Amino acid sequence: MEKDTSIPEDLKLAVLEKIKPTEAERKILTAVQEELAAEVKAAAEKLCVADIFVKMVGSAARGTWLSGTHDIDVFISFPEETSREELERRGMEIAREVAKKAEHAEDRHAEHPYLNIVFKGFDVDLVPCFRVESACQLKSAVDRTPFHNEFVKTHIKGREDDVLLMKQFMRGGGVYGSELKTQGFSGYLTELLIIHYGSFENTVKAACLWKPGKKIDIMQHSEMEHTEPLVMVDPTDPKRNVAAALSLDKFCMFMDHCREFMKSPGLNFFFPPPLSPLEDREFLEKLESRKSSQLAIVFKTPDIVDDVLYPQLYKMEQAAAALLHEYDFSVIKTGVWSGKPETVVMLELISGTLPNVKKRIGPPVWVREHAEKFKAKYEGAENVFGGYIEGGKYVFEIQRKYPTAKGLLENQLLNCSLGKQVKSSVSAGFEVIEDAEICRLKDPDFRVFLRKWV
């Protein structure tokens, strides 16, 4: 634990003033929730579906939602013995009936289909699920949510403000959100941290001392071995790690955020000043001072949800770096940015060009068959500069196939292992632009990304 420093009360109050829903907000939320519940029941009756329950889950239902967010999760639960086919069909029928009164509706798909609607300005998920006895008997992952809801509701009482503070603090540190894009902390994980450590302050102090492999088991009901950086055993299911989606880097960024905060607590850890888009002039100055090579692979963003898109982008980022490395280019760092209509994979290299000459090291001279085959292949061949023996091995100086990173990517990127939709989009066309050419990309959000990049 940290020494006696503690977080000033007035700082917490100042934060809460900005993020805690007002009484008016609460009233509106409650009214909309009740209205939605009534709509679902009415729809079920109209469609002659008996024996369904409506359940409000998520942070809105638990009093741990941040002011300004407008998310409501409505679970429509069917008896356990319902067939999956019937659950999906009838559940979606009810949802579509409700959606008739919505401003917007969109089919989505997790383990089974659900409907996302905009209803009176709220972002509402209408999710059919099974009603099971305990979280261990799940028929699908989504059925877990009501159990989470129950657990949090019964344990969080009186500490809702700590959850709000922690969520905003994590947002400020860029580690909030368990989507595959962010790989950070989910709302449920945040709530469990507060339940375990007792308060925002205790959690922050404890996290300063975390190490990867940190395990928290509130119910003390798991002996499982995990390999993730943080293991938060689900109180409603001993086999599940609530923090499974948290990446090592987000785990470390949170620790770093906590340590810096404890050194000098301030509002900026909750509300970092927004970054302005990097201007052309600034980018060109950075190029000049860094003198490295910047490459951007640009292609049309596939029309798929972020949770499908980002894993494919991260895979492509790794594949491009591995390709460059294989062909002797030194990668300083990689990154991805995705917007509409374009996606960019950024690569910073020590140099985007390599000499024509490449040193090919062969087998030891005494491994005769291989050595002679190697020598026969290169000796006197076209585009071979010369050969010699070094460290007991044949070495030939050959013509490098791809002396520029741009040429390599243009020729070989599509031979890399890429995700389905990204591959199809990249196949349809991509461009590799370098250094000052990158000024062509004007999207302000990309330019914010670029400010962090250089």
Place this chain on the structure above:
Amino acid sequence: MEKDTSIPEDLKLAVLEKIKPTEAERKILTAVQEELAAEVKAAAEKLCVADIFVKMVGSAARGTWLSGTHDIDVFISFPEETSREELERRGMEIAREVAKKAEHAEDRHAEHPYLNIVFKGFDVDLVPCFRVESACQLKSAVDRTPFHNEFVKTHIKGREDDVLLMKQFMRGGGVYGSELKTQGFSGYLTELLIIHYGSFENTVKAACLWKPGKKIDIMQHSEMEHTEPLVMVDPTDPKRNVAAALSLDKFCMFMDHCREFMKSPGLNFFFPPPLSPLEDREFLEKLESRKSSQLAIVFKTPDIVDDVLYPQLYKMEQAAAALLHEYDFSVIKTGVWSGKPETVVMLELISGTLPNVKKRIGPPVWVREHAEKFKAKYEGAENVFGGYIEGGKYVFEIQRKYPTAKGLLENQLLNCSLGKQVKSSVSAGFEVIEDAEICRLKDPDFRVFLRKWV
């Protein structure tokens, strides 16, 4: 063993015709040897040194000398009980007396002093030594030579031509000579190979199949473990490896030379066409086609014998490469050339410049004390581009101290571990020249080196 291919007799004859001393040469040699023996005896008498013997050793005495070479080794042996001081003093007195009739004389020093003279056009070493019973009881390394002489003389009879062929063949392959510059095969080692394998042809065929660690023990009197690529146990001293000076690369170059020769035997393996000096125009063309960076460290050649100079140059070559590597430069190859008045250490790099930005990877975030110290050092410091967390570690993008290889060498070369005389010469002044600037070095022998280099 190779399949039935054998070396054409007329090829061997054609080589021997060029390298085997003529009857006239032999007569002159014998006459000069006898004259020298008489001179030594006369000098000893004049100086009242009794009980010395004169012994002709070396290839001239064994009939294995190449036509055109003019080396005679005269050993002046003293009784074993002579003190080292007396041996050196009286031995050199005799040698100096003989030298009065020489065209030129020069003091040299191995384990003890000896005199090198030019006598009737021959290069003669006058070497005082102890007369011991067997090579195992040596009082100094040089005392071994008479035993080698005896062994070879009694075993080589009838195979002198094979020795001549092998010596010339090794010359052609650039592997003949056991000086520290060459690190190849000594004359004695060559003779022992012929004694062991029986002929030039058998040796060549056997060498095609060598592997490092190859051990030959003609007298079968050694159980010693050695780590050298080739172990030729001295028939006169089981503790000594005659091939100790042979480097792995020269061992392999010889194997390669043998294999190529067996594929298509020809005079060129004995007498490779001489290389012409590389012209400026050719060098510039090579620079253009290779597109790598060529660096030459140029300094005044220290006035010391090759056996002292070359180990220091090789050490400097390694040290410069290690320095460049430590500062992120990629070295393709290194080489040394030494002439009068200048010595050149050549370095070929992927690039002689690196970006200003350098990625400094720190400790894992959870190793708190180190991680915080690392972060405190770089965060917000001058010349730091930025920082982030990658793979659980703090990473900072800092200003590279030496973005050019030339600047690095100019600043840090003298902090490398260098040999005594080379260090003193480099300290007195050196220059690092790059690419086209290297055309400034006009020495034709350097230009021959350069032809092999690019």
